[in-house]
Amino acid sequence: MLHSAPPLEVGASSTGHHRCLLRDVGGHGALLPADSSRLYGDDAATTKFLLERILRGSGIPPLPYSSSSAAAVHAEQREDPEVSASRFVPKSQIHGDDTSEASGAGTAPATALHRPVESTASSPAEGESAEREDSAAPASGFVPSGKAPAAEKSESSGGGSPPATKLHDPLESAEDISTSRLPTPQGPGGRIVIVANRLPVTARRNDVGQWVYDRSSGGLVSALGGIKNAKIVYVGWPGVSVPDKDDQLIITNYLWQKSYRPVFLDEDLMDQYYSGYCNNILWPLFHYMGMPQDCRFKKSNDFESQLKAYEKANEMFAEVVRQIHKEGDTIWCQDYHLMLLPMILRKSNINMKVGWFLHTPFPSYEIFRVLPDRVKLLESVIQADLVGFHTYDYARHFVNACTNLLGLDSCPQGIECGGRIVRVDAFPIGIDARRFGDALELHQVKEKITEFQNLFAGRKVMLGVDRLDMIKGFIQKLLAFEKFLEQNEDWKAKVVLLQIAVPTRSDVPEYRKLASQVHELVARVNGRFGTLKTTPILHLDQTLDFHTLCALYAVTDVALITSLRDGMNLVSYEYVACQESKKGVLILNEFAGAAQSLRSGAIIVNPWDITEVAGKIKIALNMSAVDREKWHKHNYEIVTTHTAQDWAQNFLRELNDTAIKSPLRTSQTGTALPIEEAAACYAQSKNRLLILNFGGYNMWLVAENGMFLRRPGKDWINLMPEHPEISWSNSVKNVFEYFRKRTPGSYSEERETSVCWNYKHADVETGRNQAKDLLQQLRSYSLSNQGADIVRGSQSIEVRPTGATKGKAVEAIINDLGHSKTMITPIDYVLCIGHFLAKDEDVYTLSSFDAQPGSTRKEKGWQADNTSIKFDLKPENYFPCTVGREHSIARYKLEGTNNVVCLLQDLAVAAPPANISNQPTIACP
Numbered sequence: 001m002l003h004s005a006p007p008l009e010v011g012a013s014s015t016g017h018h019r020c021l022l023r024d025v026g027g028h029g030a031l032l033p034a035d036s037s038r039l040y041g042d043d044a045a046t047t048k049f050l051l052e053r054i055l056r057g058s059g060i061p062p063l064p065y066s067s068s069s070a071a072a073v074h075a076e077q078r079e080d081p082e083v084s085a086s087r088f089v090p091k092s093q094i095h096g097d098d099t100s101e102a103s104g105a106g107t108a109p110a111t112a113l114h115r116p117v118e119s120t121a122s123s124p125a126e127g128e129s130a131e132r133e134d135s136a137a138p139a140s141g142f143v144p145s146g147k148a149p150a151a152e153k154s155e156s157s158g159g160g161s162p163p164a165t166k167l168h169d170p171l172e173s174a175e176d177i178s179t180s181r182l183p184t185p186q187g188p189g190g191r192i193v194i195v196a197n198r199l200p201v202t203a204r205r206n207d208v209g210q211w212v213y214d215r216s217s218g219g220l221v222s223a224l225g226g227i228k229n230a231k232i233v234y235v236g237w238p239g240v241s242v243p244d245k246d247d248q249l250i251i252t253n254y255l256w257q258k259s260y261r262p263v264f265l266d267e268d269l270m271d272q273y274y275s276g277y278c279n280n281i282l283w284p285l286f287h288y289m290g291m292p293q294d295c296r297f298k299k300s301n302d303f304e305s306q307l308k309a310y311e312k313a314n315e316m317f318a319e320v321v322r323q324i325h326k327e328g329d330t331i332w333c334q335d336y337h338l339m340l341l342p343m344i345l346r347k348s349n350i351n352m353k354v355g356w357f358l359h360t361p362f363p364s365y366e367i368f369r370v371l372p373d374r375v376k377l378l379e380s381v382i383q384a385d386l387v388g389f390h391t392y393d394y395a396r397h398f399v400n401a402c403t404n405l406l407g408l409d410s411c412p413q414g415i416e417c418g419g420r421i422v423r424v425d426a427f428p429i430g431i432d433a434r435r436f437g438d439a440l441e442l443h444q445v446k447e448k449i450t451e452f453q454n455l456f457a458g459r460k461v462m463l464g465v466d467r468l469d470m471i472k473g474f475i476q477k478l479l480a481f482e483k484f485l486e487q488n489e490d491w492k493a494k495v496v497l498l499q500i501a502v503p504t505r506s507d508v509p510e511y512r513k514l515a516s517q518v519h520e521l522v523a524r525v526n527g528r529f530g531t532l533k534t535t536p537i538l539h540l541d542q543t544l545d546f547h548t549l550c551a552l553y554a555v556t557d558v559a560l561i562t563s564l565r566d567g568m569n570l571v572s573y574e575y576v577a578c579q580e581s582k583k584g585v586l587i588l589n590e591f592a593g594a595a596q597s598l599r600s601g602a603i604i605v606n607p608w609d610i611t612e613v614a615g616k617i618k619i620a621l622n623m624s625a626v627d628r629e630k631w632h633k634h635n636y637e638i639v640t641t642h643t644a645q646d647w648a649q650n651f652l653r654e655l656n657d658t659a660i661k662s663p664l665r666t667s668q669t670g671t672a673l674p675i676e677e678a679a680a681c682y683a684q685s686k687n688r689l690l691i692l693n694f695g696g697y698n699m700w701l702v703a704e705n706g707m708f709l710r711r712p713g714k715d716w717i718n719l720m721p722e723h724p725e726i727s728w729s730n731s732v733k734n735v736f737e738y739f740r741k742r743t744p745g746s747y748s749e750e751r752e753t754s755v756c757w758n759y760k761h762a763d764v765e766t767g768r769n770q771a772k773d774l775l776q777q778l779r780s781y782s783l784s785n786q787g788a789d790i791v792r793g794s795q796s797i798e799v800r801p802t803g804a805t806k807g808k809a810v811e812a813i814i815n816d817l818g819h820s821k822t823m824i825t826p827i828d829y830v831l832c833i834g835h836f837l838a839k840d841e842d843v844y845t846l847s848s849f850d851a852q853p854g855s856t857r858k859e860k861g862w863q864a865d866n867t868s869i870k871f872d873l874k875p876e877n878y879f880p881c882t883v884g885r886e887h888s889i890a891r892y893k894l895e896g897t898n899n900v901v902c903l904l905q906d907l908a909v910a911a912p913p914a915n916i917s918n919q920p921t922i923a924c925p
């Protein structure tokens, strides 16, 4: 044994509190702890005895017991397989309330413009048919025979056919021609169902009362619009309350043709769900702006009623998904609006393939824990197969929240939840850069560029494009610009800040309040620094059409992006995509997800530091052409290679992959091991392999979670000799030492390749709380980047090299057997039994892989030659069995160690007389 704290006392009488006399085994009374899940103390003694019986049956005398953590024995072990691996010498043990300022009705800043750049009611411009479509419901086609939801229902029951009279469904004729197409989900449905609060188009009535459809604003819509070559169905809100059922049918009819499925939410629900819970609670909290203070004073608008509305809205989205879902579809839920959706969908169909992606930051645990409904939301999100974020930081925060609030364990793939692994990862979003590049080639865009060049001739232009949202840092930006002008008066007639403030969420009082504050500040700066001929700030409360936006991106000298927090910020990407010719400078705040990718090609600022931003504005305006070119080149490379298409592709590929692997990851509660049957099969088989979590004989021994292997009678070898220098060990040891000191009864162990902090002798509650803190501390070290995993045991925390698992060690043993010159009979019985951490449960999948008659296991790469080992293993002779774990991928389970003893006893009794050809192989990882 490489570590021994506390030492395993084999053969000593039990010191456990709960003991029971199970049965007399071969004349030895055995006292066994009834509640123990591991084979320690007297269990070990009894098991030792039984193993002896089993081995005696095979004629091998037992060696004196050594307290190894793992062992393997095989009767044909006499030869010494030559396996090249480094030798291991074991170390000795070391121990607003302002409602009067409604959007558009507030006091306009002295020189702020409220003139639309282009009428939103105009017909679509060339090349942007998807963006704006004045469209009454199609005259022909769908003549609704019933209400919209009923019509939708036919899709599920009828296998996806559209309502009553058939509409043209673009999905049916969709032809995938691109080589970079999205992973196609398997199955008859095989579509990607994107569920987002907002559909890519917003419905509204035009002046003559017809329904028309504008492209919706915001980064999520832009990004999803960049996904090509996939069978996509969108489920979402059409951007307006539509109380009238006939209107709903008209809208449904139109949207159907676009593969959009509307969720009609009434005004009251939108108020409580969207304006309330989503945008007044979750949005500010996720952006580190705290919880609203005044909610509790308003009876009709408290957290509870808003949560109810949120639940109801999520149910309504789920209902539409259920109606259209076909087997093989992938459901991709978007954003904080739909955090309850994964749970609702999972409950209605356990096999649904569900992903969830958050477009905002996920805040640190200390912020998130403030939310009253924190547990409910997390419990739902982890029902998705894959949970995605823009950055690793957000993913890490989410994992922290789950471990701290739900008491779950993290693992390299994400979160372990009841034996199931929920993948959590970062998938940074991008844009469809080519769409911007192509737009700049259009005649009308070139015209606009010329027009703007003339308009701003003689002045440098700094551009801001943001929804009028408090997270976008409008106030800070204006203050910084004011400071810059204060400090650089010579610039006042030579620079203009052109700020596009896209109207958003104006039903939320905080947003209306912000609008009036911004207008006031714009007026102040313009009043102070304007001249008869120039105004320093050109502020537009407007939505721009795509071509105008591209032209502005292309002609401006600096983009000034000062969000206080921003999930990603696509405007920064879009600006870069349009700057191939001018090579403008990007000033980007450090709190946007985009800062992680564009960091080395942008001037990074802390938006709260007004003085710093003012200084950086000056640097940007004065930057040399050479530097601008260099910086732009870097950014352009990133923006054009990390596209929205890649983002979707990566996420969906991972989701597919996760779902395929999910049978291995899904929590199962195995059926009770049929002991008699196992014993009967054992008796009849000719060559047996027993994989146990316990041993002390002339066996194969595996230690340190599969890192080391000892062949019978040989020295230890390192199975991962190429493993890199363990750089993390000192810092981890220091953390463990710190926690050891402050947790009475706990101790830390230093092993050859891992370190472990154990609190099983500490007060339970104290130990658990300290473990939480310790985990938090360890996670901040980004150990996974250093090749280390944090493994949480029931009362311990271990840090060990990535990749070492017990399953790998068993593979090594199996390969050893493949080299055995004396092993002629194929193995036809496998019993794999033990209490393993989820991470090590790969021991159960090894043999099942080969559990077919006459199958052949190929060599793994770590051995030199190409021999192979034969199995002749019928599935009914394969017994993967967990001990004492509620959730496991193992097919069978035994409640506790006492059952293991019973089993071994039965095996011992069932074994036929010894005969060299049927001696069992025993491996104990």
Ligand SMILES: O=P(O)(O)OC[C@H]1O[C@H](O[C@H]2O[C@H](CO)[C@@H](O)[C@H](O)[C@H]2O)[C@H](O)[C@@H](O)[C@@H]1O
Pocket: 198, 217, 218, 219, 220, 221, 223, 335, 359, 360, 429, 504, 505, 566, 567, 568, 569, 570
């Ligand atoms: O739908 P709205 O309420 O009008 O808001 C518009 C969108 O705002 C948020 O966008 C986020 O997604 C972007 C793309 O991933 C990201 O770049 C940006 O940083 C985020 O703020 C929101 O998350 C979306 O759901 C809204 O549709």
Ligand SMILES: O=c1ccn([C@@H]2O[C@H](COP(=O)(O)OP(=O)(O)O)[C@@H](O)[C@H]2O)c(=O)[nH]1
Pocket: 216, 217, 218, 219, 220, 222, 223, 465, 466, 467, 500, 502, 542, 543, 544, 545, 549, 568, 569, 570, 571, 572, 574
């Ligand atoms: O008048 C406008 C100005 C901008 N945008 C788009 O809105 C998105 C803003 O996305 P970002 O990620 O920067 O922030 P979000 O608004 O989603 O928080 C970008 O794709 C812009 O092209 C828009 O739809 N209309």
